[in-house]
Amino acid sequence: xxxxxxxxxxxxxxxxxxxxxxxxxxxxxxxxxxxxxxxxxxxxxxxxxxxxxxxxxxxxxxxxxxxxxxxxxxxxxxxxxxxxxxxxxxxxxxxxxxxxxxxxxxxxxxxxxxxxxxxxxxxxxxxxxxxxxxxxxxxxxxxxxxxxxxxxxxxxxxxxxxxxxxxxxxxxxxxxxxxxxxxxxxxxxxxxxxxxxxxxxxxxxxxxxxxxxxxxxxxxxxxxxxxxxxxxxxxxxxxxxxxxxxxxxxxxxxxxxxxxxxxxxxxxxxxxxxxxxxxxxxxxxxxxxxxxxxxxxxxxxxxxxxxxxxxxxxxxxxxxxxxxxxxxxxxxxxxxxxxxxxxxxxxxxxxxxxxxxxxxxxxxxxxxxxxxxxxxxxxxxxxxxxxxxxxxxxxxxxxxxxxxxxxxxxxxxxxxxxxxxxxxxxxxxxxxxxxxxxxxxxxxxxxxxxxxxxxxxxxxxxxxxxxxxxxxxxxxxxxxxxxxxxxxxxxxxxxxxxxxxxxxxxxxxxxxxxxxxx
Amino acid sequence: xxxxxxxxxxxxxxxxxxxxxxxxxxxxxxxxxxxxxxxxxxxxxxxxxxxxxxxxxxxxxxxxxxxxxxxxxxxxxxxxxxxxxxxxxxxxxxxxxxxxxxxxxxxxxxxxxxxxxxxxxxxxxxxxxxxxxxxxxxxxxxxxxxxxxxxxxxxxxxxxxxxxxxxxxxxxxxxxxxxxxxxxxxxxxxxxxxxxxxxxxxxxxxxxxxxxxxxxxxxxxxxxxxxxxxxxxxxxxxxxxxxxxxxxxxxxxxxxxxxxxxxxxxxxxxxxxxxxxxxxxxxxxxxxxxxxxxxxxxxxxxxxxxxxxxxxxxxxxxxxxxxxxxxxxxxxxxxxxxxxxxxxxxxxx
Numbered sequence: 095x096x097x098x099x100x101x102x103x104x105x106x107x108x109x110x111x112x113x114x115x116x117x118x119x120x121x122x123x124x125x126x127x128x129x130x131x132x133x134x135x136x137x138x139x140x141x142x143x144x145x146x147x148x149x150x151x152x153x154x155x156x157x158x159x160x161x162x163x164x165x166x167x168x169x170x171x172x173x174x175x176x177x178x179x180x181x182x183x184x185x186x187x188x189x190x191x192x193x194x195x196x197x198x199x200x201x202x203x204x205x206x207x208x209x210x211x212x213x214x215x216x217x218x219x220x221x222x223x224x225x226x227x228x229x230x231x232x233x234x235x236x237x238x239x240x241x242x243x244x245x246x247x248x249x250x251x252x253x254x255x256x257x258x259x260x261x262x263x264x265x266x267x268x269x270x271x272x273x274x275x276x277x278x279x280x281x282x283x284x285x286x287x288x289x290x291x292x293x294x295x296x297x298x299x300x301x302x303x304x305x306x307x308x309x310x311x312x313x314x315x316x317x318x319x320x321x322x323x324x325x326x327x328x329x330x331x332x333x334x335x336x337x338x339x340x341x342x343x344x345x346x347x348x349x350x351x352x353x354x355x356x357x358x359x360x361x362x363x364x365x366x367x368x369x370x371x372x373x374x375x376x377x378x379x380x381x382x383x384x385x386x387x388x389x390x391x392x393x394x395x396x397x398x399x400x401x402x403x404x405x406x407x408x409x410x411x412x413x414x415x416x417x418x419x420x421x422x423x424x425x426x427x428x429x430x431x432x433x434x435x436x437x438x439x440x441x442x443x444x445x446x447x448x449x450x451x452x453x454x455x456x457x458x459x460x461x462x463x464x465x466x467x468x469x470x471x472x473x474x475x476x477x478x479x480x481x482x483x484x485x486x487x488x489x490x491x492x493x494x495x496x497x498x499x500x501x502x503x504x505x506x507x508x509x510x511x512x513x514x515x516x517x518x519x520x521x522x523x524x525x526x527x528x529x530x531x532x533x534x535x536x537x538x539x540x541x542x543x544x545x546x547x548x549x550x551x552x553x554x555x556x557x558x559x560x561x562x563x564x565x566x567x568x569x570x571x572x573x574x575x576x577x578x579x580x581x582x583x584x585x586x587x588x589x590x591x592x593x594x595x596x597x598x599x600x601x602x603x604x605x606x607x608x609x610x611x612x
Numbered sequence: 613x614x615x616x617x618x619x620x621x622x623x624x625x626x627x628x629x630x631x632x633x634x635x636x637x638x639x640x641x642x643x644x645x646x647x648x649x650x651x652x653x654x655x656x657x658x659x660x661x662x663x664x665x666x667x668x669x670x671x672x673x674x675x676x677x678x679x680x681x682x683x684x685x686x687x688x689x690x691x692x693x694x695x696x697x698x699x700x701x702x703x704x705x706x707x708x709x710x711x712x713x714x715x716x717x718x719x720x721x722x723x724x725x726x727x728x729x730x731x732x733x734x735x736x737x738x739x740x741x742x743x744x745x746x747x748x749x750x751x752x753x754x755x756x757x758x759x760x761x762x763x764x765x766x767x768x769x770x771x772x773x774x775x776x777x778x779x780x781x782x783x784x785x786x787x788x789x790x791x792x793x794x795x796x797x798x799x800x801x802x803x804x805x806x807x808x809x810x811x812x813x814x815x816x817x818x819x820x821x822x823x824x825x826x827x828x829x830x831x832x833x834x835x836x837x838x839x840x841x842x843x844x845x846x847x848x849x850x851x852x853x854x855x856x857x858x859x860x861x862x863x864x865x866x867x868x869x870x871x872x873x874x875x876x877x878x879x880x881x882x883x884x885x886x887x888x889x890x891x892x893x894x895x896x897x898x899x900x901x902x903x904x905x906x907x908x909x910x911x912x913x914x915x916x917x918x919x920x921x922x923x924x925x926x927x928x929x930x931x932x933x934x935x936x937x938x939x940x941x942x943x944x945x946x947x948x949x950x951x952x953x954x955x956x957x958x959x960x961x
Contacts, residue, residue, distance in 0.1 A: 410840060431842030442840055451834035462830060462841030466823040474822045 107166075108133050108265055108296050109154065109185070114163035116149055123149040124160070125320045131265065131296050136287060138299045138307040138328070141317035141340055142396045142563045147300050148190075150317070151267045154298075155187040156180040186258030187267040192250050194257075196243035200236050201225040204257050228256050233289050248279035255286070266290065267298040272306060273397070284310045302340075302395055304333045304602060316340055337598045340395075341565045351549045354573040357386035360437075360526050360557035361407070366416035366426075368406040376402035378581035379416065384526065389548065389558040391572025391589070393565055395601050399581035400561050401443055404530050407559070408440045409433045410448070421525060434463050439524035441515055443531050443561075445508070449515045452504035459503045460485040460518050488517040493543075509540040516544060520551060527551065530561045545571060565597060579603040632939035636932040645924050653918035654932065658910050664917065666799030668909045670871060674699075674863050674880070676808045676905035678887025680815055681859035683896045687819060688852030689832035694739060694754025695860040696884025697761030702732035702861025704765045707868045707875035708773070710786025717789040724790055725807075725865045732861015733854045735761060740853030744846040750853070758884070766877040775874070783875040792870040802870035808902075811859065815898040818855075828852055860884065892941045911936060 109131040116124040124146045131137050139147045152158050154165065156174040165172055167183050174180050177187070194203050205221040212220070225238035234252040242250060251271060258266055268287075272280040287297055287310070299311060307314055308328060316323040316339040323339045361384040370376035377399045384390040394400055405411035407418060409430035418426045420436050428436070442448035450459050461470050461481055469480050485499035492513045496506065503511055512532070519527060529548065533541040548571060552558055562568050568575055575592050576583040577600040585600040637647035658668045678695050685692035692698075706728035713720060739753040766781060775784040792802040819825035830838040831848040839845050863883065872879055890908055894900035911933050919926040 408840075429842065429844070430840065431844075434842050440840070447834075448836050448840040451830055451837040454830065454833045458826070458830065461826075462837065462843075465826050465841075471823050474824060476821050476823060476826060478821060 106133055106169075107131060108168060110166040111150070111154065112164050112166075114150060114153060114160045114165075116146075116153060116158055116160050122320050124153070126322070127163075127317065127320065128322045129154075129315055130325065131298060132313075133296055134291055134294055135312040136291055136297045136299055136310060138301060138311035138314045139317065140300075140302055140304065140307055140314060140336060141323075142302060145317040145340070146320040147317050148269055149320075151187065151269065151298060151300055154180065155185060155267060181258075181261050181263060184262065184264040185267070186261060186263030186265070188251065188254045188258060188269065188271060190269045190273060192254050194242045194250060194253060197241065199239050199241050200245070200249075200253050201238035203242060203253055204228065204238075204260050206257070208261070224260065225256065228260050232256070232259055232286070232293075234286055246279075248275055248282070251275070251279075251283065252286070259290075264294070265296045265298070267300070269300045270302075271299070272301065272303065280306070302397055304336050304340075304395075307336065308333055333602055334598065337395075337602055338594075341594075341598065341601075349545045349549060349570040351571075352553070354388040354552065356388045356573070357555065359383045360386050360421055361559060362419040363407065364417045364419075366403065366406055366418060367414045368402050368411055369414055370402055375414075376581055377406060380578075380581075380583050381416075382576050382583055382586070384557045384559050386525065386557050387552060387555050388573040389552050389560055389571050389589075391568035391575045392559070392561040392578055392583075393568045393575055393597055393601060394578035396563050398578045400578050401530075403578070404440075404443065404528060404561055408438065408442075408528055431463075434522075434524075437525035439463075439519035439522065439527050441512075441519050441527070441529040441532050443534075445512055445515055450503050450511055453502055455500050456489070456497055456503050456506075456514065457481055457485040457499035460488055460499070460514060462518070464518075464522055484521075488514065488521060492517040513540065513543070516547065520547070524556065526557045526559065528559045528561075531563060532560070533567060534563070565594060565601075569594065569597070577601055628939040628942070629936065632936040635939075636935050639931065639935075640924060640928065643924065643928065645922070649922050650918055650924055650929070650932070653921050654911065654914035654929070656914075657917040657921070658913040662796065663799060664913060666796045666801040668906070668913045669796075669801040669805055670799075671912050672902075672905050672909035673802075673804045673808050673870065674867055674883040675886055675890050675908050676812065676902055677859055677863035677866065678883045679890030679894060679901040679905050680808075680811055680887075680898065681856045681863065681884075682887040682891040683894070683898060683901060684815060684819075684828075684859065685852050685856040686891060686896050687832045688828045688849060689835060690740075690743065690849055690852050690856075691751045692736060692739075692754055692853060692856040692860075693751055693888070694736065694757050694761075694884070695856070695863070695887050696880060696882065697754070697758035698732040698735045698857050698860035699864035699867075699880060699884055700761045700765045701735050701864070702728035703864030703868045703872075703879070704768060704783075704875050705731035705861070706865030707783050707786055707872075710790040710868065711784040711874070714787055715789065717791075720787060720790040721792065721869060724786075724869055725862060728865025728868075729858045729861040732859075732864065733857035736853045736857025736860065737850070740850045743853075744849050762878070765875065769875055769877050773875075781877040785874045786868065790869055791873060792866070800871060804866035804870040807862075807866060811862070812898050812902050819898060824848075824851060889937055889941050893937075907940075908937070 107130045111129040114124050114127040127146060127150050129139070129150060139151065141147045149158065153160050154174065156176045156179050159175060165174060172183060174183065201221040201224070204225045210217045210220040222238045225236070229236050229238070234256055236249055236252050236256065242253065255266070271283060275283060291297060301307060311328045313325060313327055314331065314336060315325040316336060318340060364381050365379045366377055367375065367379055368377045380403055382390065392400055402411060406413045409428060413426050416426070417424055420433065420438055423436055425433050425436060446452060461484065464470055470477055470484060482499045489497045494510050494513050497510065503514065516532065533544050548558060560568065560571055569592065573589045575587045575589055575597065577585045577597060579601060580603060584603060587596065633651065640647040640650055658664050681695045682692060706724040709720065709724035709727050735757065739750045739757060742748040742753050743750040769783050770781045773783050775782050792804050794800065794802050819829060827838065827843045827848050828851065830841065830843060831845050835845050838848070867879065868875060886908065890901060890904045893904035915929045915933050918924070918929045
């Protein structure tokens with residue numbers, strides 16, 4: 095019926111999202127975002143981490159309620175207040191982190207929450223039969239009586255999909271489904287997904303792997319910085335175009351800077367390897383060096399090992415091989431405190447998780463890392479009044495408006511929290527400043543301020559390692575640029591001679607003459 | 613938290629108290645009695661004579677120390693539900709010094725207190741190590757270790773250390789020189805109160821004026837932030853558990869030296885668990901804990917009097933007391949949970 099309302103060969107949209115806005119404390123996750131899903135398509139939703147794609151889909155699945163905007167499902171406007179509402183509307187989601195009970199069997203997990211009863215008892219046979227039926231209907235192979243803890247990650251994912259299908263969903267959202275899969279498992283997953291589409295299912299594929307998108311979708315919607323960039327037919331686009339849309343060209347930041355005066359090597363990484371939280375190799379042998387008086391930028395599509403590399407460099411993650419030298423001293427086994435004492439400072443990627451303690455006071459936040467040192471402490475005693483003055487001094491010098499030392503840092507905006515973190519990390523004049531996504535989610539004015547500070551600091555002779563998802567930021571600031579792809583630095587460029595085109599291609603791991611032997 | 617101003621800090625618990633009293637009054641009226649005499653017995657009679665008031669002070673000491681023991685762990689994000697077990701071992705250790713050794717009070721008392729504190733600390737260290745190095749939930753291990761400690765001490769005073777002529781499972785009495793001095797005539801109020809009060813001040817100074825206290829608070833507020841800032845979360849968690857155990861051990865020791873004068877099996881009516889309520893009532897702020905412990909002690913003493921002096925039964929008084937505590941702590945618990953929730957939300961976002 096809805097078919098007739100459409101023009102020509104167009105297929106009816108099953109889901110329409112318009113003007114979706116969602117703000118979290120200090121961060122705008124979605125701003126006027128939109129999304130359309132047609133019946134019987136695989137629709138890829140791409141964008142870098144933090145672009146807001148997961149948030150948008152969690153809104154559709156009822157995990158978050160939007161601050162503004164409308165959602166239409168099957169032609170009528172709906173309010174989706176919980177995942178249960180979403181499932182009732184035929185929308186299911188498979189999360190990046192599976193929500194299964196390890197000690198229960200596949201069949202028990204699938205029937206969880208809709209158990210069949212025989213008399214007062216749970217009917218295990220019916221559950222197994224149900225799981226078997228689902229498994230054959232949709233062609234997803236699982237052993238209904240196996241326990242979740244005994245089966246592989248790929249199988250667990252199939253159980254998650256079956257769990258959704260068992261609840262009669264017609265729209266299936268998959269959040270980064272291949273992140274945990276081997277290439278063979280990923281191929282099999284896509285085979286299954288296309289089978290579902292042939293049966294009339296509509297699928298949303300959240301991902302940042304562009305090759306996957308090119309081979310396995312009908313249409314692609316790109317998001318950047320919480321906003322909708324555009325929707326294109328997969329057949330009519332290319333990885334290059336998608337990359338351009340993802341990374342963005344319109345915010346070209348001009349930064350006044352002179353030529354770098356590189357001095358001695360400050361940070362030297364030699365064949366560093368480390369694993370991610372799942373224990374899979376994330377950094378596969380990275381070597382580079384950062385000299386005094388230069389900014390070394392690391393570019394790359396997020397999820398290619400940059401976060402893990404930074405954590406390994408700053409002492410928050412164990413390395414599995416290689417060595418790291420700071421001013422000639424081996425630090426690969428040193429504690430985070432020791433690294434600070436040797437002159438390293440770190441602006442972490444996630445300012446609310448690592449960079450600050452929201453409920454603690456600004457003064458408490460302003461001193462961490464240096465809280466046990468004179469002038470902030472003498473032996474075991476905190477120098478309370480000096481600490482307050484210290485915090486006030488940082489607030490004044492970095493122009494953090496509305497900040498009082500005794501107020502909780504959570505009362506500040508995201509940009510001002512970030513300013514305080516920058517102020518703290520620069521306050522002890524480190525020889526190496528590691529800055530991860532320093533301007534993510536902060537307003538334009540603050541971005542300029544950060545850039546100016548970083549350049550000033552470089553000119554004062556510090557070594558700066560900058561990792562940013564904003565290609566324009568890396569291009570504007572970095573004197574040398576390393577491109578990370580799949581856990582390796584695949585290319586290295588001098589800042590002034592790198593072009594966006596070349597960087598973009600290297601970021602996708604495709605053809606580049608200057609491939610570094612990392 | 614501390615910046616909200618005194619009025620904003622004090623009004624919510626007072627409102628909770630009023631609401632709890634109103635609800636309790638309804639229950640008593642429904643049972644066919646007049647609520648007013650019960651209110652009077654519960655809240656005012658403890659202040660009527662020096663004798664009743666000094667009993668409040670006696671009851672307050674273990675509640676105060678237990679509140680501090682729970683609070684120091686809470687502030688580090690650790691839940692020490694094993695104060696009960698730690699205080700039993702601390703009490704036995706102090707009693708052993710008291711009955712096995714002889715000497716002047718100036719030697720015996722510090723020795724007993726120190727030994728009690730040490731044993732309590734060691735016993736809290738176990739679940740601390742398990743938590744820090746194997747991730748075993750201290751909530752589970754500390755509760756389980758309570759049974760071990762309570763039953764072990766009962767065994768010790770029914771078996772090897774049983775007083776020869778005692779009818780009950782008690783140790784021998786401690787040396788008279790080891791008794792803590794009493795400071796009010798004709799009452800059991802003892803100087804342990806001043807030790808406990810100075811420990812509250814000490815904990816405040818530790819938390820807010822020392823580097824260890826800072827590391828403890830940051831670990832409790834956001835462990836990943838602490839780790840990033842070069843604080844060893846493992847070490848800090850261990851320190852918090854040790855301090856908690858020291859306070860629990862001292863609690864036991866002070867009860868023995870100040871009130872019991874021997875180790876009695878099963879002497880604690882659940883001080884270790886009351887400490888959780890006291891700490892939450894005080895919003896986990898060391899300087900508020902003496903007041904919370906005092907309020908709690910008044911209610912406890914008032915309940916005994918109400919059961920004797922009014923027509924309502926002991927059980928009803930217990931219900932009233934529970935309602936009051938529930939209302940007042942629910943408010944404190946709520947703000948504590950809200951703070952932790954904010955941190956958790958930040959970590960998800």
